[in-house]
Amino acid sequence: MSDDHLPGERRPGELAVPDDPFADPGLPPHEPRRQDIDERAAKRSERTVALLFTVSILATIGFIVSYVTIPIDRIVYIWPLGHIGALNLALGMTLGLALFGIGAGAVHWARTLMSDEELSEDRHDVAASPEVKERVLADFKKGAEESQLGRRKLVRNTLFGALALVPLSGVVLLRDLGPLPGDKLRHTKWRDGSLIVNESTGEPLRPEDITVGSLTQAMPSDLDRHDHDFHAQIAKASVMLVRLEPEDIKDERSAEWGHEGILCFSKICTHIGCPATLYEQQTHHALCPCHQSTFDLSDGARVLFGPAGHPLPQLRITVNDDGFLQALGDFEEPPGPSFWERG
Numbered sequence: 001m002s003d004d005h006l007p008g009e010r011r012p013g014e015l016a017v018p019d020d021p022f023a024d025p026g027l028p029p030h031e032p033r034r035q036d037i038d039e040r041a042a043k044r045s046e047r048t049v050a051l052l053f054t055v056s057i058l059a060t061i062g063f064i065v066s067y068v069t070i071p072i073d074r075i076v077y078i079w080p081l082g083h084i085g086a087l088n089l090a091l092g093m094t095l096g097l098a099l100f101g102i103g104a105g106a107v108h109w110a111r112t113l114m115s116d117e118e119l120s121e122d123r124h125d126v127a128a129s130p131e132v133k134e135r136v137l138a139d140f141k142k143g144a145e146e147s148q149l150g151r152r153k154l155v156r157n158t159l160f161g162a163l164a165l166v167p168l169s170g171v172v173l174l175r176d177l178g179p180l181p182g183d184k185l186r187h188t189k190w191r192d193g194s195l196i197v198n199e200s201t202g203e204p205l206r207p208e209d210i211t212v213g214s215l216t217q218a219m220p221s222d223l224d225r226h227d228h229d230f231h232a233q234i235a236k237a238s239v240m241l242v243r244l245e246p247e248d249i250k251d252e253r254s255a256e257w258g259h260e261g262i263l264c265f266s267k268i269c270t271h272i273g274c275p276a277t278l279y280e281q282q283t284h285h286a287l288c289p290c291h292q293s294t295f296d297l298s299d300g301a302r303v304l305f306g307p308a309g310h311p312l313p314q315l316r317i318t319v320n321d322d323g324f325l326q327a328l329g330d331f332e333e334p335p336g337p338s339f340w341e342r343g
Contacts, residue, residue: 030117036067046152049105053158056101059094060165064172066090095228097167099334101276102162109155115146126204146229188220188237191317195221196325199238210262212242215286217267219329236335239315240267240277244284244296251300257316259325264315266335267303269293271308273337287313 035042059189066087074086128136149156199217212218218239242263249255254263269276269288276288276295284298293306301312313335316328 018292020296033112033116035038035112045108046155048154049109049113050154050158052101052105052108053162054101056098056105056162057158057165058230059098059101060162061167063091063094063098063169064329065173066094072264098162098166098169102159102166105159105162107190113148113152113155115143173200187330188335189222189233190220190237190330191222192327192329193320193328195320196239196241196327197221205241206323207262207319207325208258210241210325212243212245212261213281214243215277216241217277218264236268238267238275239264240279240286242284244278244298248284248298250296250298254300254314257314259317259319262317262325263297264317264325264327265295265297265312266315266331267312268311268336270303270310270337273308276312288313 017074017087035045070090071086072085072087075083076086076089077083078089130203144150146164196218197204197220198209199219204221205216205218218241219234220237223233223237241262241264243260246255246261249258249261249263255261258264264288265276267275269290271288271291271293274288274290276286276293278287278289279285279297280287284296285304286295286297286301287293288295288306288308291307294304295301295308295312296304297312301314303309303311310333313331313333318328319324
Protein backbone atom coordinates (compact mmCIF):
# COMPACT_ATOMS: atom_id res chain seq x y z
CA MET A 1 0.00 0.00 0.00
CA SER A 2 1.37 3.38 -0.95
CA ASP A 3 2.39 5.65 1.90
CA ASP A 4 1.98 8.81 -0.18
CA HIS A 5 -0.46 11.28 1.34
CA LEU A 6 -0.89 15.00 1.56
CA PRO A 7 0.14 16.88 4.76
CA GLY A 8 -2.74 16.88 7.25
CA GLU A 9 -4.58 14.21 5.24
CA ARG A 10 -6.07 11.40 7.32
CA ARG A 11 -4.93 7.88 6.45
CA PRO A 12 -7.56 5.25 5.85
CA GLY A 13 -8.74 3.81 9.18
CA GLU A 14 -7.44 6.71 11.30
CA LEU A 15 -9.82 8.50 13.69
CA ALA A 16 -10.43 12.18 13.26
CA VAL A 17 -8.42 14.28 15.76
CA PRO A 18 -9.96 17.60 16.78
CA ASP A 19 -7.89 20.72 16.33
CA ASP A 20 -8.05 21.51 20.10
CA PRO A 21 -7.52 18.35 22.16
CA PHE A 22 -8.40 20.28 25.36
CA ALA A 23 -11.70 21.64 24.17
CA ASP A 24 -13.53 19.13 26.37
CA PRO A 25 -11.62 18.50 29.62
CA GLY A 26 -13.91 15.60 30.41
CA LEU A 27 -15.89 17.14 33.29
CA PRO A 28 -19.29 15.51 33.73
CA PRO A 29 -22.30 17.77 33.44
CA HIS A 30 -23.19 19.49 36.68
CA GLU A 31 -26.03 17.88 38.58
CA PRO A 32 -27.83 20.00 41.18
CA ARG A 33 -27.92 18.73 44.73
CA ARG A 34 -31.10 18.27 46.66
CA GLN A 35 -30.37 21.39 48.67
CA ASP A 36 -30.13 23.38 45.43
CA ILE A 37 -33.73 22.60 44.45
CA ASP A 38 -35.40 21.93 47.80
CA GLU A 39 -35.34 24.78 50.31
CA ARG A 40 -36.50 22.46 53.09
CA ALA A 41 -33.43 20.28 52.55
CA ALA A 42 -31.28 23.41 52.56
CA LYS A 43 -32.84 24.45 55.86
CA ARG A 44 -32.05 21.04 57.33
CA SER A 45 -28.43 21.41 56.25
CA GLU A 46 -28.37 24.88 57.71
CA ARG A 47 -29.60 23.58 61.07
CA THR A 48 -27.02 20.78 60.98
CA VAL A 49 -24.21 23.26 60.38
CA ALA A 50 -25.53 25.52 63.13
CA LEU A 51 -25.74 22.52 65.50
CA LEU A 52 -22.08 21.67 64.87
CA PHE A 53 -21.03 25.26 65.52
CA THR A 54 -23.15 25.31 68.69
CA VAL A 55 -21.45 22.09 69.84
CA SER A 56 -18.13 23.89 69.39
CA ILE A 57 -19.38 26.80 71.52
CA LEU A 58 -20.55 24.48 74.31
CA ALA A 59 -17.30 22.49 74.18
CA THR A 60 -15.25 25.67 74.58
CA ILE A 61 -17.35 26.63 77.59
CA GLY A 62 -16.82 23.09 78.92
CA PHE A 63 -13.06 23.53 78.46
CA ILE A 64 -13.05 26.67 80.60
CA VAL A 65 -15.31 25.15 83.27
CA SER A 66 -13.14 22.01 83.43
CA TYR A 67 -9.97 24.06 83.80
CA VAL A 68 -11.45 26.05 86.68
CA THR A 69 -13.27 23.31 88.59
CA ILE A 70 -11.38 20.00 88.19
CA PRO A 71 -8.46 19.54 90.63
CA ILE A 72 -5.14 18.94 88.94
CA ASP A 73 -4.46 15.83 91.03
CA ARG A 74 -7.78 14.03 90.38
CA ILE A 75 -7.29 10.64 88.72
CA VAL A 76 -9.94 8.61 86.87
CA TYR A 77 -9.88 5.11 85.44
CA ILE A 78 -10.79 4.78 81.76
CA TRP A 79 -10.69 1.35 80.14
CA PRO A 80 -8.48 0.50 78.25
CA LEU A 81 -6.36 3.60 78.93
CA GLY A 82 -5.99 2.91 82.64
CA HIS A 83 -5.59 5.65 85.25
CA ILE A 84 -5.26 9.11 83.75
CA GLY A 85 -5.61 12.67 84.99
CA ALA A 86 -9.22 13.86 84.96
CA LEU A 87 -8.20 17.42 84.10
CA ASN A 88 -6.07 16.40 81.12
CA LEU A 89 -8.85 14.12 79.87
CA ALA A 90 -11.49 16.84 80.17
CA LEU A 91 -9.33 19.52 78.54
CA GLY A 92 -8.34 17.25 75.66
CA MET A 93 -11.88 16.08 74.94
CA THR A 94 -13.52 19.50 75.15
CA LEU A 95 -10.86 21.28 73.07
CA GLY A 96 -10.91 18.47 70.48
CA LEU A 97 -14.70 18.63 70.28
CA ALA A 98 -14.61 22.42 69.93
CA LEU A 99 -12.20 22.25 66.99
CA PHE A 100 -14.07 19.31 65.45
CA GLY A 101 -17.35 21.22 65.61
CA ILE A 102 -15.92 24.12 63.64
CA GLY A 103 -14.20 21.87 61.09
CA ALA A 104 -17.13 19.52 60.54
CA GLY A 105 -19.55 22.42 60.35
CA ALA A 106 -17.44 24.19 57.74
CA VAL A 107 -17.11 21.01 55.64
CA HIS A 108 -20.85 20.27 55.78
CA TRP A 109 -21.60 23.87 54.91
CA ALA A 110 -19.30 23.74 51.88
CA ARG A 111 -20.65 20.38 50.65
CA THR A 112 -24.36 21.11 51.01
CA LEU A 113 -24.96 24.86 50.81
CA MET A 114 -22.07 26.47 48.93
CA SER A 115 -21.87 26.21 45.15
CA ASP A 116 -20.26 22.94 44.00
CA GLU A 117 -20.03 23.58 40.26
CA GLU A 118 -16.58 22.72 38.88
CA LEU A 119 -14.95 25.14 36.46
CA SER A 120 -11.85 24.81 34.29
CA GLU A 121 -9.69 27.50 32.77
CA ASP A 122 -6.38 27.78 30.93
CA ARG A 123 -3.14 28.38 32.76
CA HIS A 124 -2.06 31.99 32.86
CA ASP A 125 1.07 33.99 33.54
CA VAL A 126 2.17 34.60 37.11
CA ALA A 127 1.67 38.33 36.76
CA ALA A 128 -2.04 38.95 36.52
CA SER A 129 -3.35 41.44 34.03
CA PRO A 130 -5.84 44.14 35.04
CA GLU A 131 -8.56 42.11 33.38
CA VAL A 132 -7.69 39.06 35.45
CA LYS A 133 -7.61 41.08 38.66
CA GLU A 134 -11.00 42.51 37.85
CA ARG A 135 -12.31 39.03 37.15
CA VAL A 136 -10.85 37.69 40.42
CA LEU A 137 -12.62 40.39 42.39
CA ALA A 138 -15.82 39.61 40.57
CA ASP A 139 -15.38 35.90 41.30
CA PHE A 140 -14.73 36.70 44.96
CA LYS A 141 -17.93 38.69 45.19
CA LYS A 142 -19.77 35.91 43.42
CA GLY A 143 -18.28 33.33 45.77
CA ALA A 144 -19.35 35.38 48.76
CA GLU A 145 -22.87 35.44 47.40
CA GLU A 146 -22.86 31.70 46.63
CA SER A 147 -21.61 30.89 50.13
CA GLN A 148 -24.97 32.24 51.34
CA LEU A 149 -23.25 33.68 54.39
CA GLY A 150 -25.51 36.70 54.29
CA ARG A 151 -28.62 34.68 53.62
CA ARG A 152 -28.07 31.87 56.13
CA LYS A 153 -28.09 33.99 59.27
CA LEU A 154 -28.28 30.99 61.60
CA VAL A 155 -25.09 29.53 60.10
CA ARG A 156 -23.36 32.90 60.13
CA ASN A 157 -24.20 33.73 63.74
CA THR A 158 -23.25 30.32 65.14
CA LEU A 159 -20.01 30.33 63.10
CA PHE A 160 -19.04 33.73 64.49
CA GLY A 161 -19.89 32.52 67.98
CA ALA A 162 -17.74 29.38 67.65
CA LEU A 163 -14.80 31.27 66.17
CA ALA A 164 -15.04 33.93 68.86
CA LEU A 165 -15.04 31.45 71.75
CA VAL A 166 -12.40 28.92 70.62
CA PRO A 167 -9.47 31.33 71.23
CA LEU A 168 -10.62 31.62 74.84
CA SER A 169 -9.21 28.13 75.39
CA GLY A 170 -5.72 29.46 74.75
CA VAL A 171 -6.36 32.58 76.82
CA VAL A 172 -7.46 30.46 79.80
CA LEU A 173 -4.25 28.42 79.59
CA LEU A 174 -2.27 31.63 80.14
CA ARG A 175 -3.35 31.29 83.79
CA ASP A 176 -0.60 28.67 84.18
CA LEU A 177 2.10 31.24 83.46
CA GLY A 178 2.02 32.43 87.05
CA PRO A 179 -0.02 34.23 89.69
CA LEU A 180 -2.55 36.85 88.71
CA PRO A 181 -1.40 40.48 88.93
CA GLY A 182 -1.99 42.27 92.18
CA ASP A 183 -0.99 41.56 95.74
CA LYS A 184 -0.01 37.96 94.92
CA LEU A 185 3.13 39.24 93.24
CA ARG A 186 4.05 41.31 96.28
CA HIS A 187 3.44 38.74 99.02
CA THR A 188 4.45 35.16 99.77
CA LYS A 189 3.14 32.46 102.11
CA TRP A 190 5.28 33.71 105.00
CA ARG A 191 3.15 34.93 107.89
CA ASP A 192 3.79 35.95 111.49
CA GLY A 193 4.21 32.64 113.27
CA SER A 194 4.96 30.51 110.18
CA LEU A 195 7.34 27.73 111.16
CA ILE A 196 10.54 27.42 109.13
CA VAL A 197 10.75 23.84 107.85
CA ASN A 198 13.51 22.01 106.02
CA GLU A 199 12.72 22.07 102.29
CA SER A 200 13.85 18.47 101.81
CA THR A 201 12.39 16.76 104.88
CA GLY A 202 9.50 19.07 105.77
CA GLU A 203 10.58 18.99 109.44
CA PRO A 204 10.55 22.19 111.55
CA LEU A 205 14.00 23.59 112.23
CA ARG A 206 15.55 24.39 115.59
CA PRO A 207 18.50 26.77 116.09
CA GLU A 208 20.78 23.82 116.89
CA ASP A 209 20.01 22.36 113.44
CA ILE A 210 21.83 25.28 111.81
CA THR A 211 25.57 25.06 112.31
CA VAL A 212 28.15 27.77 111.69
CA GLY A 213 29.33 27.69 108.08
CA SER A 214 26.38 25.67 106.78
CA LEU A 215 23.54 26.67 104.46
CA THR A 216 20.06 25.16 104.87
CA GLN A 217 17.27 25.56 102.34
CA ALA A 218 13.82 26.01 103.87
CA MET A 219 10.21 26.98 103.24
CA PRO A 220 7.16 28.03 105.29
CA SER A 221 5.14 25.36 107.07
CA ASP A 222 1.95 26.79 105.54
CA LEU A 223 2.74 25.28 102.13
CA ASP A 224 0.87 22.11 101.15
CA ARG A 225 2.89 19.87 98.84
CA HIS A 226 -0.36 18.49 97.38
CA ASP A 227 -1.70 21.93 96.49
CA HIS A 228 -1.81 22.52 92.71
CA ASP A 229 -0.26 25.95 93.35
CA PHE A 230 2.60 24.52 95.46
CA HIS A 231 5.39 25.07 92.92
CA ALA A 232 4.33 28.66 92.23
CA GLN A 233 4.24 29.43 95.95
CA ILE A 234 7.54 27.80 96.84
CA ALA A 235 9.19 29.61 93.94
CA LYS A 236 8.61 32.87 95.82
CA ALA A 237 8.80 31.70 99.43
CA SER A 238 11.98 29.59 99.32
CA VAL A 239 14.65 30.79 101.75
CA MET A 240 18.13 29.84 102.86
CA LEU A 241 19.43 29.98 106.41
CA VAL A 242 23.05 30.54 107.34
CA ARG A 243 24.67 30.82 110.75
CA LEU A 244 27.50 33.28 111.28
CA GLU A 245 29.49 34.23 114.30
CA PRO A 246 27.75 37.35 115.69
CA GLU A 247 30.95 39.40 115.34
CA ASP A 248 31.09 38.54 111.60
CA ILE A 249 27.73 40.21 110.85
CA LYS A 250 28.45 43.68 109.48
CA ASP A 251 24.89 44.98 109.08
CA GLU A 252 23.23 45.87 112.40
CA ARG A 253 19.66 45.58 111.13
CA SER A 254 20.44 42.24 109.53
CA ALA A 255 21.74 40.97 112.87
CA GLU A 256 18.58 42.17 114.66
CA TRP A 257 16.37 40.35 112.14
CA GLY A 258 18.18 37.08 112.81
CA HIS A 259 18.49 34.89 115.87
CA GLU A 260 21.80 34.11 117.57
CA GLY A 261 23.69 34.61 114.29
CA ILE A 262 21.12 32.68 112.18
CA LEU A 263 20.09 34.79 109.17
CA CYS A 264 17.28 33.97 106.76
CA PHE A 265 17.34 35.32 103.19
CA SER A 266 15.29 34.70 100.06
CA LYS A 267 17.26 32.33 97.88
CA ILE A 268 15.73 33.75 94.68
CA CYS A 269 18.28 35.83 92.80
CA THR A 270 17.13 39.38 92.12
CA HIS A 271 18.41 39.18 88.55
CA ILE A 272 16.23 36.60 86.77
CA GLY A 273 15.13 34.36 89.63
CA CYS A 274 17.68 31.54 89.75
CA PRO A 275 18.46 29.97 93.17
CA ALA A 276 21.52 31.76 94.58
CA THR A 277 22.54 28.92 96.87
CA LEU A 278 26.23 28.36 96.13
CA TYR A 279 27.69 29.30 99.52
CA GLU A 280 31.30 30.25 100.25
CA GLN A 281 31.82 29.44 103.91
CA GLN A 282 34.92 31.59 104.49
CA THR A 283 33.66 34.76 102.80
CA HIS A 284 29.94 34.32 103.62
CA HIS A 285 29.13 34.96 99.96
CA ALA A 286 26.13 33.44 98.14
CA LEU A 287 26.68 32.94 94.43
CA CYS A 288 24.02 32.60 91.72
CA PRO A 289 25.19 29.97 89.19
CA CYS A 290 23.28 31.48 86.27
CA HIS A 291 25.07 34.81 85.82
CA GLN A 292 27.45 34.85 88.79
CA SER A 293 25.66 37.50 90.84
CA THR A 294 27.34 37.46 94.26
CA PHE A 295 25.72 38.52 97.54
CA ASP A 296 27.43 39.19 100.87
CA LEU A 297 25.22 37.50 103.48
CA SER A 298 27.25 39.03 106.30
CA ASP A 299 26.34 42.52 105.07
CA GLY A 300 22.60 42.37 104.45
CA ALA A 301 23.05 40.25 101.29
CA ARG A 302 24.16 43.28 99.30
CA VAL A 303 25.30 42.73 95.72
CA LEU A 304 29.08 42.42 95.32
CA PHE A 305 29.25 41.35 91.68
CA GLY A 306 27.03 40.53 88.72
CA PRO A 307 23.87 41.84 87.07
CA ALA A 308 21.56 41.56 90.12
CA GLY A 309 20.17 44.97 90.98
CA HIS A 310 19.15 44.51 94.63
CA PRO A 311 20.15 42.63 97.76
CA LEU A 312 18.37 39.40 98.62
CA PRO A 313 15.34 40.22 100.82
CA GLN A 314 15.78 39.14 104.45
CA LEU A 315 13.11 37.45 106.55
CA ARG A 316 12.77 38.40 110.21
CA ILE A 317 12.90 35.30 112.39
CA THR A 318 12.72 34.27 116.04
CA VAL A 319 12.21 31.14 118.15
CA ASN A 320 8.78 30.14 119.51
CA ASP A 321 7.96 28.64 122.90
CA ASP A 322 8.59 25.12 121.58
CA GLY A 323 12.10 26.01 120.46
CA PHE A 324 11.38 26.06 116.71
CA LEU A 325 12.45 28.79 114.31
CA GLN A 326 9.56 30.85 112.98
CA ALA A 327 8.99 33.95 110.85
CA LEU A 328 7.82 37.29 112.22
CA GLY A 329 6.02 38.21 109.01
CA ASP A 330 6.47 38.33 105.26
CA PHE A 331 9.35 39.91 103.33
CA GLU A 332 9.24 43.71 103.35
CA GLU A 333 9.87 43.76 99.59
CA PRO A 334 8.84 41.26 96.92
CA PRO A 335 11.46 38.54 96.40
CA GLY A 336 12.72 37.71 92.94
CA PRO A 337 13.78 39.63 89.85
CA SER A 338 13.59 43.35 90.69
CA PHE A 339 9.79 43.38 90.64
CA TRP A 340 9.50 46.49 92.82
CA GLU A 341 11.23 48.60 90.17
CA ARG A 342 8.34 47.96 87.81
CA GLY A 343 5.57 48.72 90.29
